[in-house]
Amino acid sequence: MQVSYVPNPRDPSLERVTLAVVREGKLLGSADPPGTVEDEILWAPDSKAFFINGNNNANSDYHFAVYRLLDSKLSVVSDLTEHALQDMVRSFPPCRAKDPYDKCKELAADPDGYIGTAAIDWVQNSSAIVIMAEVTCSSSMGGITCAVLGYELEIPSGKLLRRMEPKALASRWQHSMAWKFNIPDPPEFADK
Numbered sequence: 001m002q003v004s005y006v007p008n009p010r011d012p013s014l015e016r017v018t019l020a021v022v023r024e025g026k027l028l029g030s031a032d033p034p035g036t037v038e039d040e041i042l043w044a045p046d047s048k049a050f051f052i053n054g055n056n057n058a059n060s061d062y063h064f065a066v067y068r069l070l071d072s073k074l075s076v077v078s079d080l081t082e083h084a085l086q087d088m089v090r091s092f093p094p095c096r097a098k099d100p101y102d103k104c105k106e107l108a109a110d111p112d113g114y115i116g117t118a119a120i121d122w123v124q125n126s127s128a129i130v131i132m133a134e135v136t137c138s139s140s141m142g143g144i145t146c147a148v149l150g151y152e153l154e155i156p157s158g159k160l161l162r163r164m165e166p167k168a169l170a171s172r173w174q175h176s177m178a179w180k181f182n183i184p185d186p187p188e189f190a191d192k
Contacts, residue, residue: 001041019052021067021074029074034063040178042119044126049155051119051129061136064119066129066155080158081131084151085111087163088133091149098143098188114141120150121176128161129153130173132181143188 002022005015017039019031033039035054043050048069055062066077089111094104101107107114120130130152137146150169152162164172166183174181 021069023072026072028069028072029067031065031067031074031076034065035061038062042122044122046125049122049126051122053118055116062116062118064117064131066119068126068156077156077158080129080153080156081112081117081133083158083160084117084131084133084149084153085115087151087160088115088135088147088149092135092144092147092187094141094144096189097141098190100142100190101140120173123152127155129155130176132169132177134184143190146184147187148184 002020004018004020006018008014008016016036017033019033019041021028021031031050031052033052033054035056037055037057039052039054041050041052049066051064051066053062053064066080068075068077089108094100094107094114097104114136115133116136117131117133120132122129130150132148132150135141135144135147139145148166148169150164150166150173151160152164153159154161166181170181170183
């Protein structure tokens with residue numbers, strides 16, 4: 001992987017990284033980090049894929065991208081978190097939260113806007129990945145703020161292979177996390 005730094009078009013005083021995957025002198029493709037800060041890369045054990053974590057404010061708004069090497073080309077895996085995000089909305093419906101956000105219906109329709117996802121590790125070489133999904137840690141989220149679930153996702157379909165409550169996620173995957181995972185308080189929902 002070749003790493004280059006270029007001026008950021010939004011602010012030329014800052015640099016942004018570009019990543020080129022090269023094998024035997026041949027460019028296989030480029031990868032764009034999903035965030036502007038705290039980007040990290042982890043290759044799959046079989047070296048056929050890698051993921052990049054990143055966020056846009058060093059606190060929340062985190063996301064990841066998965067890239068696979070197929071037929072000597074680099075390709076990005078799209079729509080990988082769709083099933084996990086749908087499960088998060090079912091598990092933590094924004095409009096049922098205690099003290100819900102006034103635009104909770106909009107959040108439910110666009111969960112990517114209030115649920116961050118971070119890749120944690122690879123399983124089954126490069127055919128599955130472990131992720132953590134978290135509701136934005138903001139008082140505007142009401143009783144579901146900081147709610148977390150873990151998932152094992154099939155690559156490239158995004159099919160849910162395993163769903164993990166926070167304690168199970170910590171127990172199984174803390175060793176792979178770059179941070180100390182704190183089990184969040186249980187969500188609070190409004191009375192019906």
